[in-house]
Structures are given as C-alpha cells and as structure tokens.
Amino acid sequence: MEEPVPPDDSDTKYVGAGGSSCLYDLFCSETPSLESQREELLTSGPRKRLDNLLRQAGNKLCADCGAPDPKWVSSNLGVFICIKCSGVHRSMGVHISKVLSAKLDEWTEEQVDELVKLGGNTVVNRKYEAYIPSNIKKPKPSSSNEERSDFIRRKYEQLQFLHSDENMSCPYPPSQEKNSPHDKKHTDKYVTRHRIGHTFRNSWGRKDSERKPTKKSNSLAGMIEFVGLIKVNVVKGTNLAVRDMKSSDPYVHLSLGQQSVRTRVIKNNLNPVWNESLMLSIPENIPPLKVIVYDKDTFSTDDFMGEAEIDIQPLLQAAKACETSSISEPMQLGSWVASTDNTLVKDGIISLEDGKVRQLISLRLQNVERGVLEIELECLPLTQ
Numbered sequence: 001m002e003e004p005v006p007p008d009d010s011d012t013k014y015v016g017a018g019g020s021s022c023l024y025d026l027f028c029s030e031t032p033s034l035e036s037q038r039e040e041l042l043t044s045g046p047r048k049r050l051d052n053l054l055r056q057a058g059n060k061l062c063a064d065c066g067a068p069d070p071k072w073v074s075s076n077l078g079v080f081i082c083i084k085c086s087g088v089h090r091s092m093g094v095h096i097s098k099v100l101s102a103k104l105d106e107w108t109e110e111q112v113d114e115l116v117k118l119g120g121n122t123v124v125n126r127k128y129e130a131y132i133p134s135n136i137k138k139p140k141p142s143s144s145n146e147e148r149s150d151f152i153r154r155k156y157e158q159l160q161f162l163h164s165d166e167n168m169s170c171p172y173p174p175s176q177e178k179n180s181p182h183d184k185k186h187t188d189k190y191v192t193r194h195r196i197g198h199t200f201r202n203s204w205g206r207k208d209s210e211r212k213p214t215k216k217s218n219s220l221a222g223m224i225e226f227v228g229l230i231k232v233n234v235v236k237g238t239n240l241a242v243r244d245m246k247s248s249d250p251y252v253h254l255s256l257g258q259q260s261v262r263t264r265v266i267k268n269n270l271n272p273v274w275n276e277s278l279m280l281s282i283p284e285n286i287p288p289l290k291v292i293v294y295d296k297d298t299f300s301t302d303d304f305m306g307e308a309e310i311d312i313q314p315l316l317q318a319a320k321a322c323e324t325s326s327i328s329e330p331m332q333l334g335s336w337v338a339s340t341d342n343t344l345v346k347d348g349i350i351s352l353e354d355g356k357v358r359q360l361i362s363l364r365l366q367n368v369e370r371g372v373l374e375i376e377l378e379c380l381p382l383t384q
Contacts, residue, residue, distance in 0.1 A: 004046040058122030067141035078118025233376040245297035306365025319357040319379035
C-alpha cells in the first residue's frame with residue numbers, strides 16, 4: 001500500500017492520513033500555547049526542559065514563601081524554592097526533600113521527567129497546602145528563619161496541611177501515591193528515629209541553659225544562618241575495602257552540620273568512579289565536612305568502609321577573599337598540607353580557575369584497613 005504523503009504546506013503538522021490531520025491542525029490552532037509547551041518539554045534536552053519548567057507561571061515564585069525567581073528544586077517533592085527555603089529543606093534530610101540547584105547541578109532526562117509528572121508548584125501546593133488552619137500564616141520572602149522553618153516542617157515533614165480527612169486518617173501519605181516523599185516500609189522506624197534524631201541534632205552548638213523544650217526543637221535547624229554553598233564532587237575511590245565475598249557495593253555519605261546527602265551505589269567495584277556532584281549549605285558556625293563510605297546491603301545494615309573529615313574553612317576564606325578581589329587569572333590561593341597529623345595522601349591545593357575557587361583532596365580513609373577517596377570542593381556564594 002502506498003504511504004500517504006504530507007501536505008506541501010510547511011506550517012501544517014501532519015499526523016496520519018485523511019481527516020485526522022485536519023482534526024490535529026484544528027486542535028493545535030485552538031490551543032497553541034499548551035501544545036507548544038508540551039512538545040518543547042518532550043523534545044528538548046534536560047537543561048532546556050528544566051528552564052521551560054522554571055518559566056511556567058506557578059514556578060516563577062518560591063512554593064513555600066513566594067520569593068521571586070527560585071533557583072532551587074526539591075526533586076522528590078517537585079517544588080521550585082528559593083535559597084532561604086532550600087536551607088530548611090536540606091535540614092529535614094534527603095528522605096523528605098532532596099534539594100538540587102536548577103542552575104548548578106547536572107540534570108538527567110529521568111529527573112526532569114519526574115518533575116513534569118509531579119506537576120510543579122501549583123499542583124504540589126494543592127496537595128500539601130489543601131487545608132491550612134486560620135492561625136497558621138504562610139511565610140513571605142521577608143519572614144524570619146524561624147517562621148519559615150516552622151511552616152515548611154509542618155507542610156512536608158509533619159504533613160499537617162493535607163486534606164483534613166487524609167490528615168486525620170494517617171500521619172503519612174497513602175502508600176498508593178507514587179510521588180510521596182515517604183516510603184511506607186520506613187514509616188514505623190522513621191517515627192521513633194525521627195524524634196530521637198531531632199532531639200540530638202538540634203542540641204548541636206547550644207548550651208544547656210539555652211535549650212528549649214523538645215516541642216520547639218524541630219524549628220531550630222531552619223533558624224541556622226548560612227554563609228555560602230559548597231559543591232562536593234565525589235570523584236572516585238581507590239582500593240576500597242572488601243565487604244562482600246570478593247568486592248563491595250560502595251556509596252559515599254556526606255554530612256555538614258544537620259544536612260546530609262549521598263551518592264549513588266556502584267555495584268561490585270573496589271575502584272568506583274562516581275563523578276557525582278552534591279550541594280550543601282554552609283552554616284555560620286562552620287562544622288567539618290564528614291565523609292563516610294558504606295557498602296550497600298539489601299537484607300542487612302549497610303557495612304562501614306571508612307571515614308574522614310575535611311576542614312572547609314580555608315576554602316571558604318579563600319572564596320571570600322576572591323569576592324572582593326579583581327584577580328581573574330588562574331592562581332594557587334593556598335593549600336592543606338599533607339602530614340602525619342591528617343589523612344591527606346597529598347597536599348590539597350586551593351586554586352582559582354575560571355573564576356571558581358576549588359580544592360582537590362585525596363583522603364586516606366580512617367578506621368578501615370584500606371581505601372582512598374578523591375573529592376573536589378567548590379565554594380559558591382549564596383547568590384547562585
């Protein structure tokens with residue numbers, strides 16, 4: 001059978017034969033903006049698709065406080081948020097909100113697909129802000145960290161604003177909801193661990209006389225002021241410890257104060273190459289960056305494969321000095337010198353390259369029989 005030939009008119013989109021083409025053209029002429037948005041989202045690369053999502057009306061303002069031009073995304077919740085709200089999201093942990101930068105992180109097609117499915121700020125807020133009591137006020141861009149943190153934790157962590165029937169029946173979203181940030185199988189363990197964890201974490205850096213009742217402690221993490229961002233590129237591991245029969249399934253867990261992130265698992269590899277970038281906010285009272293390597297186990301607790309700590313203050317000081325400097329050519333700004341008193345394999349050079357302050361570090365993992373981890377750090381101002 002002879003295949004149908006599309007019309008010569010270049011402006012006409014052809015689908016099938018006969019009347020279906022006319023119907024399609026009629027549909028496109030009646031809904032041009034909707035059709036063009038759909039096609040652009042489906043056919044563009046992940047970066048362009050993400051930019052298109054950012055330009056949609058509901059995503060032009062922070063989902064939690066309404067600040068304009070949000071540059072951060074909770075990839076599992078599906079909301080676009082501002083830098084201040086992103087700090088609160090990070091402090092809740094990746095099991096509740098996994099924060100990525102819309103501009104600085106690399107995005108995959110699958111990640112953008114998930115954002116498209118979740119629907120953006122308008123759809124997500126319709127769920128998580130279905131019922132807000134009259135005595136609770138949604139924060140504004142100028143709201144304090146305490147007000148911001150209290151609302152965000154009520155919204156996503158305690159799920160207080162779901163539809164009233166759903167809220168009364170279960171403290172977590174129903175298991176059939178695909179896009180829920182909570183996994184039903186973790187529910188029982190999470191409740192107890194969550195309460196204990198917050199009591200411990202929120203007492204960090206505070207005197208006994210300053211401690212508040214536990215009821216108030218949930219908002220303290222969001223009250224921490226941030227002085228910058230640190231981009232951690234976990235490059236690779238070398239000669240890591242064996243934790244299975246002949247190999248391991250390693251991943252890297254990073255924590256900075258109350259925030260934590262982790263890399264993907266690389267199966268059956270003692271010399272894994274991650275090249276995976278993760279972002280953390282830098283608190284005002286700068287703690288060390290803690291690095292722990294684990295072996296992923298399916299049916300038991302993940303096995304420990306070594307740990308290390310990194311002092312990020314020299315990197316932050318170098319970045320601050322560069323902000324007020326007119327120097328643009330590549331140069332060495334400082335170094336963390338390898339010695340018997342630290343875990344460095346070689347000096348960790350702090351350098352200025354392409355206007356970015358970076359430090360490449362090779363760490364000998366501690367409390368384990370062997371293993372080296374290579375990490376690249378980059379300090380970023382809060383404006384990004």
